[in-house]
Amino acid sequence: MVSTLRAILSAWTGSVAQAIIAGAGRLVSPRVIRLVEADDGGFAVEAAGKTDNAPSRIAYADGALSGPDLGPLFRGKRVEIVLQPKRFLFRPLELPARAADFLEGIVRAQIDRLTPWSAADAVFGCTAPVAAGSDAISTMIAATTRKVATTYAQAIAAFHPSEVAILTDVEGHAARVKVFEQSARGHLDAARLGRGLQLVLGITAVAAVLSAAASAYVASSLGGQEEEVARQISARRAAIRAGADGGDRSPVAALERRKYxxxxxxxxxxxxxxxxxxxxxxxxxxxxxxxxxxxxxxxxxxxxxxxxxxxxxxxxxxxxxxxxxxxxxxxxxxxxxxxxxxxxxxxxxxx
CATH class of the missing domain: 3.30.1360.100 (General secretion pathway protein M, EpsM)
Known part of the structure; x- marks a missing residue:
């Protein structure tokens, strides 16, 4: 029962933490820093809005980024890494028009046939579907290995961004294709926030129990004092009545009668x-x-x-x-x- 309650509490706090993070993300959208890969393997920096002391280029070698002031540049930002098309495998795909709503799932199910990699080893993205006849659509798939994507994502994760995304350009399409995205551990971490919520709930429960115990003790003490006061009042009233009656009804007379x-x-x-x-x-x-x-x-x-x-x-x-x-x-x-x-x-x- 304890394990079940702990699992239910963890699931609930996790859901609340995710909702808080999602709400915070909607209220405060992170700034976007875009890194566009150059021919030499480095990256050109494109920042939305004004960024003080932001470098124009960042070098990349052996899975690590190097440049001045990278921590302030990436921390809490959404970082989009635009890799050159040469790092991807492109495959056109035609599907029935009614498959447009399930495009990603259909591609994932066929990725091992469209690419040399399995679904677990590959990351991919699709261009927006376009009509190819009266009852068909076509899209272009861009895919690469998961290792390539995670290598670049880990290089950025060391600077604590809020999100990291891998994109590429597709010939003949104006919009870039996103093949990989992950939420990095930034200022709002779901696991850490969930543990914090559990701690707050535990402290609240302990405080409630202590408050209930203190209330019961105070109520019992006050009730005892009230009963004692009532008893003393009753005894005093009885003594007053007995004294007022006098004669044979007085306590002294009663004791005297009992004596004889x-x-x-x-x-x-x-x-x-x-x-x-x-x-x-x-x-x-x-x-x-x-x-x-x-x-x-x-x-x-x-x-x-x-x-x-x-x-x-x-x-x-x-x-x-x-x-x-x-x-x-x-x-x-x-x-x-x-x-x-x-x-x-x-x-x-x-x-």
Whole structure:
């Protein structure tokens, strides 16, 4: 999935880069520098418009151009190299008139028959088709090897032009024929621009994620603070209402009622220690609300019920489990349950 996404992103950024370059090319057409080959192998320079310090002739030897100020002359320009016809092979070709729209493809398919080279090894161009009868057209093909074209193009590419084209003159035709063209790596490079777009997208995505995380954190923090403030406001309002009500509805009165309505564990323990005889041992005590459960060992379990109910703190005393006696026990094992009557007052522990 990652590879697929990377391929989709690369294709998209490449398309955008090509569109940007194409748009820039339409808005700003590069200046044209034309090099016309002379008989001695050098080139005469033809520049469109005014070019400061431009040489009139450039020497060419061993695949390299030499001359003064060639970098400023070619950089960012469209360079057209016009080679002499002697470097090309010319072949006339007649085709049906309806083939005019597919002329280049038809010639490419037949280039190995028209020239000594294959389609991969040859570069070619065609003159504008002219009528040759009622239902036919004729054109002149100019072809040469790809090596010849790329040798001259590479000599120019070292000076970073925007485009390089190879042309030649065809006898009997006013317009020159273009046999080769390539976009050199100039100021706007599609691959470099595509990588730049990917970098910008990556930075934008990271910034968006960080912004979303920061927004979520700030929102959570503000939400917590808002809830705390609301809770404090509610508590303050409740305290104000409780203070305004006064009397039995105040918090102090509620605590006071709870104090006297809830059995005190200390008083329950103190009372049990007073009412139970010395031969009775409590092994477990549970106090849940106003319900008391005790378990233990005694020598006379039935006598405990009246003793517990005689206290003003306990009522409804009863056995909630059978009384048992094991051979190893020193007495009867009892389980008694009683209701506790809260009497949390001074002197409540008196028998």
């Amino acid at each position: 309505e809830t059995p005190a564990s200390v008083i329950v323990l103190e009372t049990l220690s007073r009412v139970l005889p010395d031969h009775t041992y409590v092994t477990e005590l549970r106090l849940a609300g106003n319900k008391l459960q005790i378990s233990g060992i005694t020598s006379d379990a039935p006598s405990l019920i009246p003793l517990i109910e005689q206290s003003q703190h306990f009522t409804r005393a009863t056995f909630y489990a059978p009384t048992t006696r094991a051979p190893s026990d020193p007495g009867e094992r009892f389980h008694i349950e009683a209701r506790v009557e809260p009497k949390n007052t001074l002197g409540a522990v008196a028998p």
